Amino acid sequence: MSDSYRVVIPYESLDPLTIGATDDESKVYRDTIEIDIAEPNLLAAIYPDEPAPVGDVTAAAAEALEAPHSGPRFSEILASAQRVGVIIDNQFRPTPASKLLPAVFDALDKAGVADARVVCANGKVFPMSESDIEQKIGKDNLARMEASGIDFFQNEPRNESSYSYVGVSSRGTPIWLHDEVAKCDVKITIGQAQSNHWGAGGGGKLILPGVVSDETIESNHCAFVPSPQTHYGALAGPMRSDIDEGATMCDLSCTMNVLLDTHGRVIDCIFGAHPDAHRDAIEKFNAIYAFENPVAEKGPADIAICGVFAPTDHLFFHTGWGCMSSDLVVREGGTIIYCSPSPGVSTAVGDFPGLALMDMMKPYMPPSRENYERVLRDIHGRNIQMWAGCIWVPIYEVMTRKHLALVTLEENLEMAADIGIDAMTSLDEAYAQALQRHGADAKVIVLPYARYQLPRNAIRMHAEELETLEQVRL
Secondary structure (H helix, E strand, O other): OOOOOEEEEEOOEEEEEEEEEOOHHHHHOOOOOHHHHHHHHEEEEEEOOOOOOOOOOOHHHHHHOOOOOOOOOOHHHHHOOEEEEEEEEOOOOOOHHHHHHHHHHEEEEEEEOOOEEEEEOOOOOOOOHHHHHHHHOOHHHHHHHHOOOOOOEEOOOOOOOEEEEEEEOOOOOOOEEHHHHOOOOOEEEEEOOEOOOOEEEOOOHHHHOEEEHHHHHHHHHHOOOOOOOOOOOOOHHHHHHHHHHHHHHHOEEEEEEEEEEEOEEEEEEOOOOOOOOHHHHHHHHHHEEEEEEOOOOOOEEEEEEOEEEEEEOOOOOHHHHHHHHHHHHHHEEEEEEOOOOOOEEEEOEEEEEEHHHHHHHHHHOOOOHHHHHHHHHHHHHOOOOOOHHHHHHHHHHHOOEEEEEEEHHHHHHHHHHHHHEEEEOOHHHHHHHHHHHHHOOOOOEEEOOOOOOOEEHHHHHHHHHHHHHHHHHO
């Protein structure tokens, strides 16, 4: 009998009642799944080598503001500021805004800025509730904002009267910017940088789709989500490029991006001019989480086993991003086993089950190239709202070429069956079925943190795309 390798997969989510509360480990649903993989089958099991987290997040933010990657120091930017807009991400992002904002507020006070506001970049996601706001911003910061006259706003994308027209991007996206951001002569975004299936998160993304109108969001998403060039880590892809151009048109001054490890702890904080500082943050992220691709030497995997880690989210709609990164190392017709508890979430606007929004793919099941053509027609006809389709459509496209086996909590099985997603509660069962499908000699790659991980050779390709793009602009 062949020796086997014991694989440990994270199987985690935030507690469904504590959106955004990532500081207290007791508020995080943590578990692991273990499975034995015979060594002849194991192509690779890839675990990142993460640096130690920073000791004092607020101090790290203050230091970053005065030691920019590019452009002037924040104090220099504020020296002539009249109105300042501070844009933070929403309750479904783990950025620790409560620890970052004090450094920004200190800088505003020191510069004597009397007119400032904080705006939540919730795009088309429902607004944060009072409890969400308290968790995201923090009680002390809210009290400080009230004492200083700093107002708080959220995006209202369907309220036309709340937006100012900026112009049309070179790719054809009309841009309307939230009035409270548009009136500011200094705009700083505070978010989390990571590679993702739109290219990358953070930076200018807090402007578009964060604080722009419904028309702007839908135009950008409908045009570029289905593009083959909008793939994992593609900074030069049409979607991310349109986002960064839109943010430039909206006069984004600077960005502060944190890198979070797989326990939600800050491991770096990068501040500087848009878009350079954000790109530097993504390069640092990839230096940690990208991996040497074994495919060139050993061929693509037949099976990928993926885990999810907190803080990610309560819904497969967000934890499932790694389907698109694992796609890069699995052969056509292969199997992606995705382990995600997806416990669902209770919010001020209602309760959402773990597979919420994934049910939008039901009319197009089973996944096939013919049905994907129907998806594309409905996107073009605006029968699909792409604020939600921006995630399920890329997952669906992968499913037309590869088999998705979801390992999840029992309460999600009924909804999965109704949608047509292959789901079960046992990784052992999912793996046994995959071996039956691909044979006893099937090659297996393990990506425990697939939502963060991508092959390094793909990054090199993206760098070449970016260089080409800059040459075209010159």
